[in-house]
Amino acid sequence: MTPDEIWLSVVAGSDLEDTRPDFRFDPVFYIENNPDLSAAGVDPQVHYDNHGREEGRAGTGYESVLASLPNLDALIADLVTLPALREGLERGEPEFTALAYELINLGHPFDLTISDFSAAYYLAQNTDVAAAGMDPLMHFLRHGLHEGRRSLQHLRKDRLNGARVFDPSKPTCFVGVHECSRTGAPLVGLDIVKEAQETHNVIVGTLRRGPLMGQFLKHCHAVVVSQNLDRDAPFLGLDAIDKIDRGILNSVESHPFLKFLVRRDIPFASYLHEFTHYTFPTYKPIHVALFSDVLVFSSDSVRWSWGGLFDDLSFDVERDSFIVPQAELVPGQVGQAEYAKARRRIGDVLGIDLGNRRLVYGAGQVQLRKGTDMFVQASQIARANGDDTVFIWIGDGLNPEDVNFGVWLDLHLREINAGTAASNLHFIPAGEYYPDICAAADVLFLPSRLDPLPNVVFDAVRAGCEVLLFRNASGFDDPRYADHKMMHAVEYCNVAEAAKALPDLPRKAPGRRGHGRTAAAKITDVFSQIVDGLSDNKTATLKGDATEGSIDVPVLFTGADDDRDARRVERAKLQAYGRRRVWGDMSEARDALAQSVNFVHNACEIETFQWPTKAEAATPPEFSIHVHAFYPDDLEADLRRFCAFKVASKVLVTTDTLAKARQITAIGEKTGIALTPVVLPNQGRDILPFLKLFSEGYADSSTDELWCHVHLKKSIGVTDAADVWKDFLMTILLGDETRLSPAMFTAAWAGNGLVTAFDPHILGWGDARRHFSALSPEISDRLPAQPVLFPVGNMFWCKSSVAQQMIDLFNPNFAWPNEPLPNDGTIFHLIERLWPTAAALTHSKAVFIAKPDQKRL
Secondary structure, X not given: OOHHHHHHHHHOOOOHHHHOOOOOOOHHHHHHOOHHHHHHOOOHHHHHHHHHOOOOOOOOHHHHXXXXXXXXXXXXXXXXXXXHHHHHHHHOOOOHHXXXXXXXXXXXXXXXXXXXXXXXXXXXXXXXXXXXXOOHHHHHHHHHHHHOOOOHHHHHXXXXXXXXXXXOOOOEEEEEEOOOOOOHXXXXXXXXXXXXXXXXXXXXXXXXXXXXXXXXXXXXXXXXXOOOHXXXXXXXXOHHHHHOOEEEXXXXXXXXXXXXXXXXXXXXXXXXXXXXXXXXXXXXXXHHHHHOOEEEEOOHHHHHHOHHHHHHHOOOHHHHEEEOOOEOOOOOEEEHHHHHHXXXXXHHHHOOOOOOOOEEEEEOOOOOOOOXXXXXXXXXXXXXXOOOOEEEEEOOOOOOOOOOOHHHHHHHHHHOOOOOOOOOXXXXXXXXXXXXXXXXXXXXXXXXXXXXXXHHHHHHHHOOOEEEEEOOOEHHHOHHHHOOOOEEEEOOOOHHHHHHHXXXXXXXXXXXXXXXXXXXXXXXXXXXXXXXXXXXXXXXHHHHOOOOOOOOOOOOOOOOHHHHHHHHHHHHHHHHHOOOOEOOOHHHHHHHHHHOOOHHHHOEEEEEOOOOOHHHHHOOXXXXXXXXXXXXXXXXXXXXXXXXXXXXXXXXXXXXXXXXXXXXXXXXXXXXXXXEEEEOOOOOOXXXXXXXXXXXXXOOOXXXXXXXXXXXXXXXXXXXXXXXXXXXXXXXXXXXXXXXXXXXXXHHOOOEEEEEEOOOEOOOOHHHHHHHHHOOHHHHOOOOOOXXXXXXXXXXXXXXXXXXXXXXXXXXXXXXXXXXXXXXXXXXXXXXXXXXXXXXXXXXXXXXXXXXXXXXX
């Protein structure tokens, strides 16, 4: 094909057929880069032909860039994928490089069809370039390549074709796995793919490559390696991805694929093996539970750990979850010859004679969760008791430079001379000796603190080994496993009891030939059970009855305009399933309060923000403001921005040092507002300093003073979203430069004890449940299953009696923890959720003021 034929074939069907029939001249570029011509109103083509070329004016972007980027031709040639264009470049024919550049420079969608560069993808991947308004192709050629920036070139290398040919007569299933390592969850994912390939086209998404990649490719149509498939999918050039009918995410760690599935409204199940106790950040299990059509658990013990989260989200456990065990315990027996050979080999590796000594082994990554330290302690107890049992841990991960665990375990091992010929404790790296360990050992001791259903247990039983583990530490508490004759459990993390139980367990009894070693322990219909359950939960019916809600607040997606349609999809899905993370509208929140019989909810009301009239504003109630200013940097701006500070009877500002107190005094003098700085330990974030005002005599709980509590603690390094959130709260609570908020007037009314902003998010008790024991049973037993509403962000108006009631909820000598504090699950997060309870206990109302026109995120 000639250069002109290639140009016309690519731009066919677009306006460029008429506006730019020749790639050799770009009229838009010419006018934009020659403003003198634009003002003169000349025809760009005529001017270029008659004058511009002779004057040295560039007629295309290629001509302009070539002068300053000498290696441009080579850079462009590396990007071209269109065969006809590549052939011309390889022949070295004139004009083909200019043609290639001009085609790529047209941008989306032309660039991705003829090259390994996409302007749209580059800007989506490199948000800083987009924010700066820079030309994506120019940035990539001049900087991105050298900086190692990811582009379409990299994305396409992460799209791998599998061995299975796409069959249009079959449905298509997406299976997401977090990695392709030879570990538990990826192996389960591979089994799902193997089964799925029989009835479906399978596309596998993974976050990371690994040694199992070849196996996945063998059993699927394609594998895509992507950290953000939602963003990458349109640029993959994989037609099958638009034909996906359903999906399965294997493990919580596959959560990055949620956006891809939800945006496209693809029904999917999540097959879960993780306890929530160790799954962080907490948004991962929350988002998986919110947006999966069904949750499938490998054991009921694992599902039980999600109970509190289910309560917070109003997740219908009966309808939307079920159990599919990943495997069955299949007992087997090792033959005598294999047993003897394995013990000799392990003895040779360790440099000891195992003889007829009992052999106990542990297996897995050397880490705290796996309980390797308790395995070591059990060996010490056995040795002290005169027991000649040999303890062997097989697994990798001991890092003597890891100060969180490895340093101390390494010291422990050296102190007890582990690994020496005289020791009863030895470590063997993972790998080739694992089958010998299983064959030679009598007992697998699983000292894990939490472990869903580790494969080593199934392997041990198939090798005729007894298994000892801790109760409430794994999925093996399920009756289908716990009642097995080869399974034995002791009290959680009671190493002494475990060491005592080990010698009493039966020794291995090898058979003459052995049997059952090759018996399939895996349940072979995991995929079909998940797909059947996905169909049976009546997804289509539920969605057909759903409305999307009127409050446009993002949960999974962003608040950007580009995600507007995706937010509609996510809201509709949450509404369909009755799951709560964002209120659909204020009437839904009011209905939730009205339908509750709990005394806390009966004392809550929702009102709509209305600026006070001039007459009302002329006579504001008497009130005080408390500001906690660990970082006082934004204090001056807030004092100037909100006129409420000028009207307040007193403004107390707590901080943690005298130097900051002096800074606060100076800010008060500068703004003309009398500030009273109070130095208190930075304990309890912002809320304990507020409550301490009452015990320290700065606030009077004997009279029902009206207080507004706000904080500035996160003023340094906050994100744009945090600034918007703070503005949302402060406007509702305080008003603006010239107007007072209605919140203070509402708070002053008799019968009202607490007033705060109505937040569209529904957060539940979260991990704060663990601190219910800090309250008296008379209170904790009366708390609602969900708080429903509370002052998110811990900023509010309240009467002194309510603050005093909050203090009284706790023991007066309660040992408040110090900072730093985690993101959730502290006693202070519990206090945040208890403010409506404190108001209800004073027989007053908690009022939540909604301001729909105030942006929350």
